[in-house]
Amino acid sequence: MPQIESLRDTLLATPLFAVALTLTAYLLGMGLFRRLGQPTWLPAILIAAVFLAALLALSGIPYPEYREGANWLTILLGPATVALGMPLYQQLPRIRELWRPLVVSLPLAASLAVLYALGIAWLMGASQPILASLAAKSVTAPIAIGITQQLGGSIALLMGGLLVTGVAAIAFVSLLARWMKIKDERIIGFALGLNGHAIGTVRAFEISPTAGAFASLGMSLTGIFTALLLPLAWRLVGVIGMSVTS
Template identity: 55%
Template sequence: MNSPLTIWERLLTLSHVLADTPMLAIAMTILAFFAANSVYIAIGRPVWLPPVVPAATILAGMIALLGLDPDSYRDGANWLMLLLGPATVALGVPLYQNIHHIRAMFWPIVLTLPIAASLAVLYTLVIAWALGASPTVMASLAPKSVTAAIALGIGDIIGSSVPMLMAALLITGVFTTFCVEVATRLLKITDERVIGFALGLNGHAIGTVRAFEISSTAGAFSSLGMSLTGLFTALLLPVLFNW
């Protein structure tokens, strides 16, 4: 009978063989997602702990436990990154379904978005510069409020560090969902359109997931906020950063 150690050694050998293909990275990512989602539901769907946090923790633990090279995992998981673009485009469906609500809020959206999106970039750059951050760090933090599919493209232009950029996106999304929840309670804001737009504008995909948990209307406005913020930032940030 095989000893536990022998079985574990065979598992490690198999994982390192599969690491040369995308199969292992994709399987690990999907497994971490379902495990994290189960944890999220089991503890009552708390605002302060969206599924992406336990998923990242579980995934990091698996990489460390199996002794995998993080670069090998990233190369394999790039196949999943290809789905970010279509997933973002698919958000046009709830937008179309709620077009009457969007038309009713046209001017508040037009007036709010440029101010909020500009401030999200400006205060980040000013604080990082005041603390003596390098240009690479500043470039990695500046697109923090933009969905990953667009932020990675911006990062290529302005010279971001991909790991640092992804960490900034994660922290911003989690922090936004918590802050919006607290702010809406303190200010007694119940309009799902306003809540959804705030989540998407500041919290990108993570905020949008939270918005869809509230309602389809909140999710549609979050999708709109996320898309418009990405477009506005993609046009503004390269010019502003170079300047």
């Protein structure tokens, strides 16, 4: 046992082990995802997350130590998000055609994405740190992490919320699109990006480049809108709450 613990500590001393563990889980998830016929309700990232959790549990590696090494991968989220500007530029004429409905729908949808999560959690008796961790669950990770830090929430809980939200968004957007007979890839893509952030955007690119571009637009605008207004609204609600209780 001491030798195993010593080996584990040696491996965790470098971020390469956490990165390799993450990539291994992702490759296993992608392999199983393809074998299952690429079901929309079970994306590869969810399978990879389960594999990663199992690997951490079996190896006895504490999550905080793993996360410290895996932060190198988190740094890449920013450039990857910015790179989505290329398909946006390619689809700019189509985006201009729909700028009015996009401007109207975005604030409503982004606000509802925050309100329903906080409402459900509040009704279930969630504490303020948990509410702060779930508020930005529909925003892409690089922006959501910054928002959650401002609100005083838990990054680990946020990441779980991001995963659940992305997977649920893929399933529900696909189901509702079929039920409502919506075939416009622009609408489907925008809904996936707005509600499912990066996970939904990946799914949108699997549909078509047009859907992916509009998903990128929805994800980007939701992130900007939420980053600008959510911290202000959070402080305002806190001030009002303190005034009422006093």
